[in-house]
Structures are given as structure tokens and as C-alpha cells.
Amino acid sequence: MANDSLTPSDSATLIALMAEARTVLNTELVELYGIDVIKDRREKLNRLHLVRSQRSGRTYSHELTDEGWVLVQKDLDVSSPKARAIGGALAALHLNLLNRVLSRTGYHNLTEMFSRTDIAPPEPSANLELRLRNAYAALATQPGAWVALARLRPFFEDMPRADVDAALRRLSQAPDVDLVPEENQKSLTEVDRTAAIRLGRQDRHLLAIGV
Structure with missing residues (x-):
């Protein structure tokens, strides 16, 4: 029987898809964050109903399911320093925090977001x-x-x-x-x-x- 335990690289894939909050081509994930959702990982995440994938030309597109959104906001294992995808997931979070969240919450940069104490x-x-x-x-x-x-x-x-x-x-x-x-x-x-x-x-x- 297939091993359905999530690896740190699986978790990184979920985090990157959460950060993008859209349907993303696998080629985009590779180009932007160095995350390659290889066949075994794709099939596992699909089997667990965490990611919805479909063929798109010569590649696949991926999107978090509702179950994926719920899981990704809980504890995920990203502890392995050898998982290259972890760095990509962090990059995805950072870029989307800057591009989407900050501009809509009144902060101008991450320093202001985390350090401002002058607002009651x-x-x-x-x-x-x-x-x-x-x-x-x-x-x-x-x-x-x-x-x-x-x-x-x-x-x-x-x-x-x-x-x-x-x-x-x-x-x-x-x-x-x-x-x-x-x-x-x-x-x-x-x-x-x-x-x-x-x-x-x-x-x-x-x-x-x-x-």
C-alpha cells in the first residue's frame, strides 16, 4: 500500500500553493520557487484530496482543494533541512506577503508590519x-x-x-x-x-x- 504520510517536500508544495492561492502550472512552480511536483508527489496529494491536478499541455496544473486549505493552516512537517522545496515555499510566502497582503493592510513593508508599536x-x-x-x-x-x-x-x-x-x-x-x-x-x-x-x-x- 502506498505511503500516504506527508514529507517535508509535500508540505512545502502545499504551502507554495496556499501562497499563490490560484491554479498554478507545475512549470511555474519550478521556475518561481524550484518546486517540482513530480509524479509520485502529485499522485499522493491527489489521492489524499489535498491538491487537484489536471493535464495542461505538456505539464500539469495544481490547485489546493478545500481539504488542502484546511490542512495547510495546521501543523505541517517542514523540518528537513535537506528538502530543497522548503526554501521555495518560504520564497512563495514572502513574495505573496509583499505583493498581496501588505498592500491591502496599510503596512508599507515587513519591518513596519512586525515592529510598529505606535498604534493602539x-x-x-x-x-x-x-x-x-x-x-x-x-x-x-x-x-x-x-x-x-x-x-x-x-x-x-x-x-x-x-x-x-x-x-x-x-x-x-x-x-x-x-x-x-x-x-x-x-x-x-x-x-x-x-x-x-x-x-x-x-x-x-x-x-x-x-x-
Whole structure:
């Protein structure tokens, strides 16, 4: 039977795909980060339903599944210093942090993000709404893009579900925020249904900020 334990290189692949937050060609992963999703790794990650791959010309494209998004925000083994892909995963995180997250959160650089102490901490409720906005910024390919709540929820496992739902309801009142149901209900997974929030008489599955 195939060994389905994740190696550090498998984990690095998941982290890079999380950082890109889109469908990525294998040739892009190699060119940008030195990460080559070879056949055995591709088949394993597909078999575990963590990555969705499909043939694209002479290469493959890869995208995290909902299960992959949940796992990648938990403990992953990246401990092996010999795993070349680890450096690529770190590069992916760094580049996407700079290009996508910083520009949407008011910080100008990483030093400011990690060292600024002149800003008073917001109230807990406002802080949770800010965390929601920042998590959305990390996942969205561009402002106004739809992000599934199933991808957002794992960022808030340290918070009571009721508090996160209350923050989402408050956030939904902002003029730049929209929470909508998934039109294609048949495409919903159990993870999607569990992550949904009830607003009015509808379950809402998708969040957009910057609309």
C-alpha cells in the first residue's frame, strides 16, 4: 500500500500553493520557487484530496482543494533541512506577503508590519473584523474576488465560532463587503456547508471585500 504520510517536500508544495492561492502550472512552480511536483508527489496529494491536478499541455496544473486549505493552516512537517522545496515555499510566502497582503493592510513593508508599536490595539470586536479582512486579503487573488468561507474558517480555529459569526455579520454591513450563497448548490462540499453562515433565510458561502 502506498505511503500516504506527508514529507517535508509535500508540505512545502502545499504551502507554495496556499501562497499563490490560484491554479498554478507545475512549470511555474519550478521556475518561481524550484518546486517540482513530480509524479509520485502529485499522485499522493491527489489521492489524499489535498491538491487537484489536471493535464495542461505538456505539464500539469495544481490547485489546493478545500481539504488542502484546511490542512495547510495546521501543523505541517517542514523540518528537513535537506528538502530543497522548503526554501521555495518560504520564497512563495514572502513574495505573496509583499505583493498581496501588505498592500491591502496599510503596512508599507515587513519591518513596519512586525515592529510598529505606535498604534493602539483595537477593541476585540474590531480586531476580529480586521483579522477577517487580513485573512481575506491573504486568500483573495484580487480585491473583490470571491473567497469561500471554508477557506477562511481555519484561520480562526482559536476563536469561538459564535464570535467569528458575529464578526462576519458586522462585517457584512460594510459597504465594501458582500456575503452570498453559492449559486451552484450541487458543487458544495460538506466542508462548504459546515463553514456557511446563516444570514436572513439563506446560508452564505462566499465572501468578497473591496466590491
